[in-house]
Amino acid sequence: MKIGIVYYSRTGNTKQVAQTLETKLKEKNADVDLIEIEHVKRPGFFTAGGAASKQRELPMKNTDFDLGKYDLIIAGTPTWAGNPSPFITYFMKKAVNIKGKKVAVFATGMSPIDKRDRFIGIMRTTLDQVGVKMAGSPLLVQFGRDTLKDGGQNIDSFVENVLKTK
16 A cells, blocks of 8 residues: 655654654555655744634645555644644645545644544545545644653554555
């Protein structure tokens, strides 16, 4: 199975989870590529939160990535003000050959993992708009000051579920 892990990470927490998923999937013999969404300018805390609340596009470098070679896409994003980073939602809207794909989702953030309903709703809507379906339940991970606080216990089951996705 060819898997593309597409993620945006402002502070490094989402990148840490993306790399953990990559390692665990490769241990299970999956063919995995990491695709980091790059910002033109790193948004400050208030700019990031405001853009996320309004789902306003922020400038990014890689907007025309072809996802056609992947059997499955894993999309990772921080949550800002309870919303996905607009980098991931706009990447999905601009990605080439995404229609019809299955997309598993993971999110990092400082908010408790049981308080991310708005995030899940926005991601489902975004994926529906581009013609893809969310595969399984999202992996939600909580960080506190660069330390994994909650949700890490769900990484292995997320990996197993991803590998079962057809």
